[in-house]
Amino acid sequence: MLVLALDSSATASVALARVHGSEAGASFEILARYESEDTRSHAEVMGPYAQAALQDAGVRGEDLDAILTGTGPGPFTGLRAGIVTARALGFAWSVPVYGMMSLTALAERAVSGAVTGEAGAAAGEENVERAFAPGEGAELLVLSDARRREVYSARYRVNAEGYSLVDGPNVCPASEILPGGAPSYAYGYGAGLYSETLEEHGWTIVDSARKVHPHAEYLVAAAARLGVENLSEDTSAQYLRDSDAKVPAAMLARQQKQSAQASAQAAAQTAAQETRQKTAQKES
Numbered sequence: 001m002l003v004l005a006l007d008s009s010a011t012a013s014v015a016l017a018r019v020h021g022s023e024a025g026a027s028f029e030i031l032a033r034y035e036s037e038d039t040r041s042h043a044e045v046m047g048p049y050a051q052a053a054l055q056d057a058g059v060r061g062e063d064l065d066a067i068l069t070g071t072g073p074g075p076f077t078g079l080r081a082g083i084v085t086a087r088a089l090g091f092a093w094s095v096p097v098y099g100m101m102s103l104t105a106l107a108e109r110a111v112s113g114a115v116t117g118e119a120g121a122a123a124g125e126e127n128v129e130r131a132f133a134p135g136e137g138a139e140l141l142v143l144s145d146a147r148r149r150e151v152y153s154a155r156y157r158v159n160a161e162g163y164s165l166v167d168g169p170n171v172c173p174a175s176e177i178l179p180g181g182a183p184s185y186a187y188g189y190g191a192g193l194y195s196e197t198l199e200e201h202g203w204t205i206v207d208s209a210r211k212v213h214p215h216a217e218y219l220v221a222a223a224a225r226l227g228v229e230n231l232s233e234d235t236s237a238q239y240l241r242d243s244d245a246k247v248p249a250a251m252l253a254r255q256q257k258q259s260a261q262a263s264a265q266a267a268a269q270t271a272a273q274e275t276r277q278k279t280a281q282k283e284s
Contacts, residue, residue: 069083
């Protein structure tokens with residue numbers, strides 16, 4: 001089955017994969033992948049990346065069996081761009097759309113290493129992450145940058161099946177993250193940003209992952225591990241905190257004035273109606 005995955009929780013990324021079965025533990029191969037170099041161009045690139053991935057593999061949108069989107073946590077504008085693109089493509093091509101927490105891609109990358117397929121790793125590129133192999137029972141903390149000197153995080157326990165979510169997602173300063181049990185590893189871009197703080201709390205930083213963001217190709221890997229048939233159709237965004245957008249003071253004042261006028265008008269209409277009813281009762 002053909003699966004198109006999109007994630008815009010940090011950078012913008014798209015991956016097209018062939019998954020050999022919908023059951024848990026299916027093998028897969030990455031046919032095409034794209035990723036932006038920054039975290040602020042999501043709306044401009046998500047659609048073109050999806051189109052380019054399909055063209056690279058000689059696939060039409062109607063040929064897809066599933067579309068998978070990362071649901072965050074992430075910033076409002078960026079995260080919304082990926083989710084809306086996935087929903088729009090699914091609607092246009094009559095393809096089911098599934099959602100998965102974006103931090104799962106970091107956990108998958110930490111546990112499984114490189115993805116399968118020519119596009120998953122460049123020719124001759126050494127996969128330095130293979131050196132990191134958390135043993136069964138280890139605690140894994142994955143983190144991405146939430147800005148405002150905070151991180152998005154989730155805790156996982158490594159087990160025989162791969163990993164399981166213990167807690168999260170959460171957003172808070174790195175200083176508020178509680179120590180993990182031994183052994184415990186911190187993984188991802190957020191871990192690199194606040195490595196000293198996390199190390200003071202007993203976390204071992206995975207050096208090879210200090211610059212790693214969630215990526216769509218690892219959402220595919222996680223979906224294959226879990227089984228596409230077991231994925232959730234909930235694509236609601238996980239923002240975790242209120243929007244940074246503020247209503248201008250003049251607009252807010254105007255809205256409050258309009259609301260007050262509407263309330264006063266409604267009260268006057270109610271009073272007039274009650275007066276008419278009383279008058280009618282007296283006349284009768």
